[in-house]
Amino acid sequence: MNKVVQEKMKRLIMVIKNDILFSESERKDGFYDNGDSLEQAILNNYEYMMRGEAEVNYNYKQPIPYWIVISQDKKIFVYKRWASWSNAWESRLHSKISFWVGGHIEEKDQENENILLDTLKREIEEEIKIISEDIINISLLWYINDDTNDVGKVHFWISYIIEVKNTNTSLEDWELANGEFLDINEIEEMMQSEDYDVETRSKIIYEPLKNFLEIK
Secondary structure, three states: OOOHHHHHHHHHHEEEEHHHOOOOOOOOEEEEEOOOOHHHHHHHHHHEEEEEHHOOOOOEEEEEEEEEEOOOOOOOEEEEEEOOOOOOOOOOOOOOOEEEEOOOOHHHHHOOOOHHHHHHHHHHHHHHOHHHEEEEEEEEEEEEOOOOOHHHEEEEEEEEEEEEEOOOOOOOOOHHOEEEEEEEHHHHHOOOOOOOOHHHHHHHHHHHHHOOOOHH
8 A cells, every 4th residue: 555545544534423314314225315414423523533544444434525517518527546556445347338427525525514515616726627617506416325335335426517508627637537428328338348347336327317408
């Protein structure tokens, strides 16, 4: 484990106990429609834990705000995660195709009024360099739970749609810089092809995402 990864594992990140998170909602694999009970459970009961411990503590979930970027012509930003030879810490996601971008909530974000949404906005600015003038709308749509794999067992994803005017974003992060905007048919072909390994939660979100685009 290199020094960059070691440093990340020492950071304090947001977690919530499973029995509190799911106290008013059935724990299941898949997506949940937008509901105040899940958001309020997180906002009212979160705590912080060292990331290295949280990644292997199955009594807690790490809430992860993430976004799916959609252009005005209904194309979706898709990218391939780091290859196995990279320095990326999360080997469980190496080389997988993803529709979403996001990150952990750290203790430094605690000063924000709505820690979930404000952390999302910070991540947008830091990772994709989308300026506020290019954002048409931000919508909280779904929550994702996926206990079928080791990554999912310790994470709980809060899904936002970011609709943007400009698709020529400044993708300074190497991993994101290999991404592109694709239409839903191209994504469907990718999911059905043996040449691509689409991560589980992107598969989970595909049908709700398709429905969202059909409504738009």
